[in-house]
Amino acid sequence: MNIQTVLQLFRRHFDWTLALTIMAISLLGLLNLYSATRYVPQRGLFQQQIVWLGLGALCFLVFALIDYRTWLRASWILLILGILALIGVMMFGHTVNRSTRWLGIGSFGGQPSEFIKVAVILDLARLVHDRGSGMTLIDLATRVGALVLVFVLIAIQPDMGTAVMVGLICLSILFLMARNVRWLLRGAGLFCLSAPFLWKYVIWEHVLRPKQKGRILAVLDPSSDPAGLAWQGRQSVFAIGSGQGTGKGFMQGTQNKLNLVPEQMTDFPFSVWAEEWGFAGSMVFLLLYFVLIFWTLNVASETRDRFGATLCCGVAAFIFWHVFANISMVIGIAPVVGVTLPLVSYGGSSMLTFFIALGLVASVSIRRHARA
Amino acid sequence: MQLSLRSHRPTSGMPQQGKRLWWALAVVVPAFLLLTGRLWQLQILNGAMYFERTTDNFIKERRIVPIRGRIVDHHGKTLVDSRPAFNVYADPRKYQEKVHDRLIAMLAIRTDRATSAWRRASVAIADRRRRPVLLFEDVSWQQMASIEQGASLLPGVSVRDTPRRLYPYGQLASHVLGYMKEITRRELEQWSDDGYKPGDYVGRYGLEMRWERTLRGTDGTERFVENARGARVADAEADELIEGDRLTPPEPGRTLVLTLDLDLQQIVQKALGDHPAAGVAVVEVKTGRIRALVSKPGFDSNMMTGRVTSSALKAMNDSPYKPFLDKTLKLHYYPGSTFKFVTTLAALESKLQHPNHVTTCNYSVRVADRIFHCNRRHGPVAMADAMSQSCNVYFYELSQVVGIDRIADVARDFGFGSPTGLDLNGDVRGRVPNKAFYEERGTFRVGYTLNTAIGQGDVEVGVLQLALAYAAIANGGRLWLPQLVERVVSATGNVLKEYPARLRHRLHVSEESLLELRRGLFGTVNDKKGTAYSHRIEGLLVAGKTGTAQIRGGRREAPAGSAWHPQRDHAWFAGYAPADDPELAIVVLIEHGGSGGRVAAPIAMRILREYYALKTTAAARGGAP
Numbered sequence: 001m002n003i004q005t006v007l008q009l010f011r012r013h014f015d016w017t018l019a020l021t022i023m024a025i026s027l028l029g030l031l032n033l034y035s036a037t038r039y040v041p042q043r044g045l046f047q048q049q050i051v052w053l054g055l056g057a058l059c060f061l062v063f064a065l066i067d068y069r070t071w072l073r074a075s076w077i078l079l080i081l082g083i084l085a086l087i088g089v090m091m092f093g094h095t096v097n098r099s100t101r102w103l104g105i106g107s108f109g110g111q112p113s114e115f116i117k118v119a120v121i122l123d124l125a126r127l128v129h130d131r132g133s134g135m136t137l138i139d140l141a142t143r144v145g146a147l148v149l150v151f152v153l154i155a156i157q158p159d160m161g162t163a164v165m166v167g168l169i170c171l172s173i174l175f176l177m178a179r180n181v182r183w184l185l186r187g188a189g190l191f192c193l194s195a196p197f198l199w200k201y202v203i204w205e206h207v208l209r210p211k212q213k214g215r216i217l218a219v220l221d222p223s224s225d226p227a228g229l230a231w232q233g234r235q236s237v238f239a240i241g242s243g244q245g246t247g248k249g250f251m252q253g254t255q256n257k258l259n260l261v262p263e264q265m266t267d268f269p270f271s272v273w274a275e276e277w278g279f280a281g282s283m284v285f286l287l288l289y290f291v292l293i294f295w296t297l298n299v300a301s302e303t304r305d306r307f308g309a310t311l312c313c314g315v316a317a318f319i320f321w322h323v324f325a326n327i328s329m330v331i332g333i334a335p336v337v338g339v340t341l342p343l344v345s346y347g348g349s350s351m352l353t354f355f356i357a358l359g360l361v362a363s364v365s366i367r368r369h370a371r372a
Numbered sequence: 373m374q375l376s377l378r379s380h381r382p383t384s385g386m387p388q389q390g391k392r393l394w395w396a397l398a399v400v401v402p403a404f405l406l407l408t409g410r411l412w413q414l415q416i417l418n419g420a421m422y423f424e425r426t427t428d429n430f431i432k433e434r435r436i437v438p439i440r441g442r443i444v445d446h447h448g449k450t451l452v453d454s455r456p457a458f459n460v461y462a463d464p465r466k467y468q469e470k471v472h473d474r475l476i477a478m479l480a481i482r483t484d485r486a487t488s489a490w491r492r493a494s495v496a497i498a499d500r501r502r503r504p505v506l507l508f509e510d511v512s513w514q515q516m517a518s519i520e521q522g523a524s525l526l527p528g529v530s531v532r533d534t535p536r537r538l539y540p541y542g543q544l545a546s547h548v549l550g551y552m553k554e555i556t557r558r559e560l561e562q563w564s565d566d567g568y569k570p571g572d573y574v575g576r577y578g579l580e581m582r583w584e585r586t587l588r589g590t591d592g593t594e595r596f597v598e599n600a601r602g603a604r605v606a607d608a609e610a611d612e613l614i615e616g617d618r619l620t621p622p623e624p625g626r627t628l629v630l631t632l633d634l635d636l637q638q639i640v641q642k643a644l645g646d647h648p649a650a651g652v653a654v655v656e657v658k659t660g661r662i663r664a665l666v667s668k669p670g671f672d673s674n675m676m677t678g679r680v681t682s683s684a685l686k687a688m689n690d691s692p693y694k695p696f697l698d699k700t701l702k703l704h705y706y707p708g709s710t711f712k713f714v715t716t717l718a719a720l721e722s723k724l725q726h727p728n729h730v731t732t733c734n735y736s737v738r739v740a741d742r743i744f745h746c747n748r749r750h751g752p753v754a755m756a757d758a759m760s761q762s763c764n765v766y767f768y769e770l771s772q773v774v775g776i777d778r779i780a781d782v783a784r785d786f787g788f789g790s791p792t793g794l795d796l797n798g799d800v801r802g803r804v805p806n807k808a809f810y811e812e813r814g815t816f817r818v819g820y821t822l823n824t825a826i827g828q829g830d831v832e833v834g835v836l837q838l839a840l841a842y843a844a845i846a847n848g849g850r851l852w853l854p855q856l857v858e859r860v861v862s863a864t865g866n867v868l869k870e871y872p873a874r875l876r877h878r879l880h881v882s883e884e885s886l887l888e889l890r891r892g893l894f895g896t897v898n899d900k901k902g903t904a905y906s907h908r909i910e911g912l913l914v915a916g917k918t919g920t921a922q923i924r925g926g927r928r929e930a931p932a933g934s935a936w937h938p939q940r941d942h943a944w945f946a947g948y949a950p951a952d953d954p955e956l957a958i959v960v961l962i963e964h965g966g967s968g969g970r971v972a973a974p975i976a977m978r979i980l981r982e983y984y985a986l987k988t989t990a991a992a993r994g995g996a997p
Contacts, residue, residue, distance in 0.1 A: 240414050279411055
């Protein structure tokens, strides 16, 4: 296909539903960020975010233009690069809040753990695509091994939130794309039965750090530790609740102004939004996310090749789990873990990753009608 | 929108023709419903409760002012302290005239104070201000207690304790200690980063100013939550709203331990008697540490730190005795005969005149067609006699041999003409003229040399300067930097910094010359013909020099006696004791007091006598002096 035909395809089949939904979410997010960064000591965060948004839009278009099947054979290279970057983080990374997640050269830096989610999705899509066409058990073992390695590397940063996100994305893809689900269902059943024991004797005793345990306890019983660990979550709940039906108005959030809600631009932007725009505003956001996820799944169902379909399912899972985990945490029904809100949270790595992922979906969407 | 959930396309990438999409939605839809339900619960069902708890609560920060550091003397006796004081404030949002009248009656406050307080409060009420208005400063314990008891009758009235500076000895050492004043707008702009707030008091004079940062300490803060009605929310509930510590305690200011000796300071103050204007410096010979520094008249630091009425301030400013000018540091005077030691040393060091050389004093001498007088006819005198009897004629002759520049060089070596290095209350340079000095102003004449030799003409020195010079004579030629602060101690008593004695420089004079000079100074008090012989002390050998510095164009109009008169001479005594093993150097200046031998010398002797008597009794009791 030459450039001419690509552009023609682009004009005829460009997915406006997807693009407009994305635009709506990110512009509302930007508006919200203006308010959220108004009362924090750091300056220039809003301008920085505009730059990220512009770069993100560019990435979206570029990845939409490129045929997604280009990535089929390159997926394992991306994954290896991602793993190398994670190892680099482990060795030379920056430490913020006692967690080493950042890799930077000069002032340019990023979180490989964000970008690797796309590589994981691409690699899983290829796994699904390749199955049955002469894939040996060794091939399978290497692939699964690589994914487990990614999970472990992120978990030891420590960034439990992101590690769990990667795990959930993998499981979601397997459930949606596996040929025979019976074994998966049996596995799930077994997991459910053993979960309480696994939780109590393995995870609780040996995996979780005291801080993480505290956050979990804080959700189960908010009054157990009001001044300490649950404080962030409590402030967020107060802010959201006080928004009532229609909110306090743009830039009028008292909790936001007092800087009572922690990390209001990175992990808690929804709390600022819900305080200032109320239940009505919250619903607008939830609806937009629902449309985005639903539409991505729809593209998946209409796509004829397995690689594209799996890709879309993976991105849908990626967005869904992020939205669900972030908002649950913000409204106090899940522990406080550092998971970003897609297209809204402040930060370059997260922003670009979501735009790249959605660019891939757009690429699939444009080409779903054409004959392969 | 074409949904394909039910479409069966054999070529679809989804397994089992997209049936799995239902699975995905089976997770996504309930998840979103869960989020919606929780948001409904928070924002719609309980929204009003959360709204009230967030908008009605204000986190406020109250500054806790640190207690300012004390200033104590060498023996640890308190010279400056801080005491708790109670100030009464009114909240303009609740205060009313009715309440004001009730408060006045309760506290029994004079009507003029009451009306001016109401004027301030009513302005704040009219402007709808929120910041409390200061009604009355420094009320008594009883008044404070009655306010606390009647709190329910006095809405909007509150009492806050603010540490207040206390100078227990009033005027004593007021120039050294200084006083405090409310911070100015300019200072506030300059120091805003250091935590200063409007209404703060800062050191404005003396050590209070010089050591402001050390004495001040660091602010503490208390954070608390107030609801919309202005009531303070209970601490347990406030903890939920405040992140981190509620209370950061203030760090109290540091204590300055001075070199001053309170007892000696009091002795000096007493010895000065009725003389209205005087300056005294007592310096430790072996260290340069200041043991007493008195500038009279002083001022009451308590009054200066509080509210001074403009009439009182005007009276002090207009006073001919100049209470706001430190007479030991800021002002300089003709040294008169106390300066003759410089001429003596210039002769001895240049070896231009042998100490045994005899000059005959016939009351006056004619030099360059002018007649220069002595104070009396001394007859034949050698160098030591000329010193002890203060013969001007001898020094007129000597100065012509030595020349003005050699005299000026020795004077500069002794620190005259440059600040002492104490860096307090002015610390002026004084003036030492040489040939070049006069040539710059016109022509040099030999008469200038003659006047310079006896500490007149254009020579001007400060009291502390002179004391340090006499200490250097006594200690064998070491000129010390004067020292007032010995140690800085934390509020809990740990020594934070120790200041050792610092040498300014070693003088360029030989020990033989100093020995010869000290012989003359010893004679002043101990030789029958000495100018201070009649004031010598039994059991204590003192050496020194009297001085009677003439005022330009003065003397003739001055009435008899020693009362202050602008035309009368300044009376000086400068010396050290004990003469055989010098410990203290002392300089007494009685401004316009008359004869040094008759007025200043007895005061210096009295100071030394009483100090050593006190020291002996203290030693006998077995304690430190």
